[in-house]
Amino acid sequence: MAILTFLGTRGEIKEKTENHFYHSSLLIQLSQPYPFRLLLDYGRIHAYDLSLLQPDALLITHAHPDHYLWTLQKADSAVPVYLTQETMEYGSFTPCNPQIFVPYQQFSVGPCQIMSYRVLHSIRCPAVGFKITLPDYQVLAYNPDLVDIIVKEHILPGVDYYIGDGSTVKTNLVRRKGEMLFGHTRISTQINWCKKYGIQNIIFTHLGQDTIAHENNFPELYPECVLAYDQMKITI
Ligand SMILES: [Zn+2]
Ligand SMILES: [Zn+2]
Numbered sequence: 001m002a003i004l005t006f007l008g009t010r011g012e013i014k015e016k017t018e019n020h021f022y023h024s025s026l027l028i029q030l031s032q033p034y035p036f037r038l039l040l041d042y043g044r045i046h047a048y049d050l051s052l053l054q055p056d057a058l059l060i061t062h063a064h065p066d067h068y069l070w071t072l073q074k075a076d077s078a079v080p081v082y083l084t085q086e087t088m089e090y091g092s093f094t095p096c097n098p099q100i101f102v103p104y105q106q107f108s109v110g111p112c113q114i115m116s117y118r119v120l121h122s123i124r125c126p127a128v129g130f131k132i133t134l135p136d137y138q139v140l141a142y143n144p145d146l147v148d149i150i151v152k153e154h155i156l157p158g159v160d161y162y163i164g165d166g167s168t169v170k171t172n173l174v175r176r177k178g179e180m181l182f183g184h185t186r187i188s189t190q191i192n193w194c195k196k197y198g199i200q201n202i203i204f205t206h207l208g209q210d211t212i213a214h215e216n217n218f219p220e221l222y223p224e225c226v227l228a229y230d231q232m233k234i235t236i
Helices: 085-090 187-195 209-213
Strands: 002-007 024-032 035-040 058-059 081-083 097-098 106-109 112-120 128-133 140-141 162-163 173-177 180-184 203-207 232-235
Touching: 085 097, 112 180, 162 187, 187 203
Parallel strands: 035 058, 058 081, 081 097, 140 162, 162 203
Antiparallel strands: 002 024, 002 232, 024 035, 106 112, 112 128, 128 140, 173 180
């Protein structure tokens, strides 16, 4: 059993609401027989200091400051911070206990099996998503910021919980520079990926202005998925 707590659900936007105040961050708490606290992303505007949260490990998707505090600020914490080499090099500061991973290589963090995968999102801050297998073999895919997953056919099969980028419902936020795409894909596109690969549980975090504007009629638009809000808890 695991408890997912969406500590923050706001993208890098000026707008904020009571339900979407803190930058996107997800805490996975595992209970007996494998107690462990795994934190995913930890940005500039966060609900709790790491000394209060006391995660056993922190995984970082990319170096944008709404996901990675050290891009702009120093933070002294002995928590192991798992990140790519390029994320560490982009930041103005470095975590005290960095753990470098290479995309597509599997690694263990406590009782969890992790595989990071490339997502298209930013040219300057290359991003990854995480496929996380819990000790009870439930599988999560976490990609809060993306235009696309590079090899969906290898990543999405077998996923039980898809936690995706809630930046936009209808507005096109995909940008192009030469051959490179960056920005955010729509919620509806991600739902179609999940349907194609038979993913039953679909949750969006990292809400943007467009999604917040549609929040009240969202359950009618997309009854098959959930918009997370700050402090939302799900037991899985
Ligand atoms: Zn972001
Ligand atoms: Zn980003």
